[in-house]
Amino acid sequence: AQTVTQSQPEMSVQEAETVTLSCTYDTSESDYYLFWYKQPPSRQMILVIRQEAYKQQNATENRFSVNFQKAAKSFSLKISDSQLGDAAMYFCAKGGATNKLIFGTGTLLAVQP
Amino acid sequence: KAGVTQTPRYLIKTRGQQVTLSCSPISGHRSVSWYQQTPGQGLQFLFEYFSETQRNKGNFPGRFSGRQFSNSRSEMNVSTLELGDSALYLCASLAGGASTDTQYFGPGTRLTVL
Secondary structure (H helix, E strand, O other), rough: OEEEEOOOOOOOEEEOOOOOOOEEEEEOOOOOOOEEEEEEEEEOOOOEEEEOOOOOOOOEEEEEEEEEOOOOEEEEEEOOOOOOOHHHEEEEEHHHHHHHHOOOOOOEEEOOO | OOOOOEOOOOEEEOOOEEEEEEEEEOOOOOOOEEEEOOOOOOEEEEEEOOOEEEEEEOOOOOOEEEEOOOOOOOOOOOOOOHHHHHHEEEEEEEEEOOOOOOEOOOEEEEEEEO
């Protein structure tokens, strides 16, 4: 069975500092896609960043970047220069041959002013 | 472009009733996926529709069903509601329906079963 594991239920970071959220996954597929989604309290889930497994280069979107270690099946999210608006639940998700996304249990990120 | 819209946003039902939730994908998108989000089980895939056909189904009982219309709008129906069906139901829109597509989520419908 495919699984996505987020081992940090909660994290906290000071404003302007850097934080890394961890995610590991298990799959037998060779071609798949990994995502980080952000879900602010009572608000819509939005895509933060996406990584294709066949790409060796780590994806980057402004202050958000990933460390994709395919052999280790690890996909961590780094948030640089954290802002108050980054406070949210972050979900790691895996897509593959079908459009069924497998989600982790989420990491609740608090940003301290 | 308008985003994914879901109606209603909030719903309160009693056990045994049935409910229908609606999702309108991003204009031009042809595929819709549905997910259930609960504190205990997290985010779980319900089903996916593409071109009016159910293409994938998650591990949910037959009380959960859905359909997609020719304009790509989708509805999901839950019959004989149980307390455990209380959840946030999320709809996601995909452009061409390929597994390479990114899924864009709507705001969800919060269902409370009393």
